[in-house]
Amino acid sequence: MENISISLKVNGVQYKKFVEPRLLLSDFLRHELDLTGTHVGCEHGVCGSCTILLDGEAVRSCLIFAAQADGCELTTVEGLAQNGKLHPLQEAFREAHGLQCGYCTPGFLMTLIPFLKENPNPNEAEIRDALSGNLCRCTGYQNIVKAVGVYAGKQGNKETGKQVST
Amino acid sequence: MKPPSFQYHAPHNLDEALSLLTQHGSDAKVLAGGQSLVPMMNFRVAQPAILIDINRIKELAYIKDGNDGLRIGAMTRQRTIERDATIAKRAPLLHETVPHIAHPQIRNRGTIGGSVAHADPAAELPTIMLTLNAKLLAKSQKGERWIEAKDFFVGLFTTALEPDELLAEIQIPDLPARSGYAFEEVARRHGDYAMMGAAATMTLDESGKCKDVRLVFLSVGETPLLSSSAAQVLIGNKPTPELIQSAAANTDITPSSNIHASERYRKHLANVLGKRVLTKAYQRAQGAEKTTKN
Secondary structure: OOOEEEEEEEOOEEEEEEEOOOOEHHHHHHHHOOOOOOOOOOOOOOOOOOEEEEOOEEEEHHHOEHHHHOOOEEEOHHHOOEOOEOOHHHHHHHHOOOOOOOOOHHHHHHHHHHHHHHOOOOOHHHHHHHOOOOOOOOOOOHHHHHHHHHHHHHOOOHHHHHHHOO | OOOOOOEEEOOOOHHHHHHHHHHHHHHEEEEOOOOOHHHHHHOOOOOOOEEEEOOOOHHHOOEEEOOOEEEEEOOOEHHHHHHOHHHHHHOHHHHHHHHHOOOHHHHHHOEHHHHHHHOOOOOHHHHHHHHOOOEEEEEEOOEEEEEEHHHHEEEOOEEOOOOOOEEEEEEEEOOOOOEEEEEEEEOOOOOOOOOEEEEEEEEEOOOOOEEEEEEEEEOOOOOOEEOHHHHHHHOOOOOOHHHHHHHHHOOOOOOOOOOOOOHHHHHHHHHHHHHHHHHHHHHHHHHHHHHHHO
8 A cells, every 4th residue: 555644743843744554653753753762662562662642642652553643743752851951850850860771761751741740749659550551671660750759849749759759 | 573564544434434344344454542453463463454443433432321321432442431420430340440451551542442342351341341231332334233242252352243343332231229340350560461350240139138140250261251150159149258259169260371370370360359359249239228228
């Protein structure tokens, strides 16, 4: 089948591209748009490293065909920093040492953005539940959870900050 | 790996979709949430020649009041179901079960119809359909028909849907008065496919004896499995802990071993989970009794 025309917005920028139907959204972002912040791990939806926002919701870009994203608004990790300044959540990860190799980090960040919007003051159990779909091989997760606490604390949500900053 | 090539169609309405299904039949696979199908395509375990993407058909996503239950459109996202207040109230077993499905990111795309039509024996929603005696609406260009859950799940990843049919709606009947429900599953990690899961509903009569009970297991065979022995033990009797223990211990299920769990362990899990869900369903049924009395 010949290529399909898609038109979509990524991190506020409008794109129009021709894609094979079988091209996965994760590969489209990385190879067609050079947005390599979205990573590819398992390609079956369990590791979370490909997580992006599609119309504001966290989704697995490895389980969506680029053709399906026609008319949609996507946000990837590259869309978090503004004017060269890191997003406060990214700063919290740096401060709390919430990453080592960084491979899983974009997936964690994109999962957390909508979660924290809806739950600005989560307790540790809620944080760990929300992050259960993101795997990390380096950190053992403690500092990732701590980073969420640091971020929430800085946003004025002191209870979360207190609970997880042990 | 990457999926092999396929022809892609994205119909904008139901008629278009049904026309495509009639045209292509078993050469085509319907793409709903894609959270089960696309992994299979990425592994090349599934290689459909034609993909019919129904995500543009807005009219297939809804939660409506039916006469004696809820009517849920097949394309309703699992996360929508998770958060819906009407479902929490009228289909509490569904509300309790959906958070067990995989992870939030999966539930943002996964649909109730997609999961049910995919008929993975390890999936939660087909088990709930069987437990609740749900009715499934199959539509085609030829017309429509209702299929009862007990006739819907035919085999491994196989349903009673014909190649030209689309699962359009799921009807969840209300539980009768004095009913309770429960769902539990055991997975190695939170969000993994369950090694074993059990769902139960129980209805009591005025004297507090069990009038009806349904105990259904997932991950035990090719389809969700309704335990007839549990019903035989409990119906007509007061569900004492000993009787529940006996009902759970004598389920007629035969799980097989795989790399995740041995047959012996899964039989053990079935026993434990069966007891837990029957106990909780009974407690809730008694609680329901109290609220209707007040």
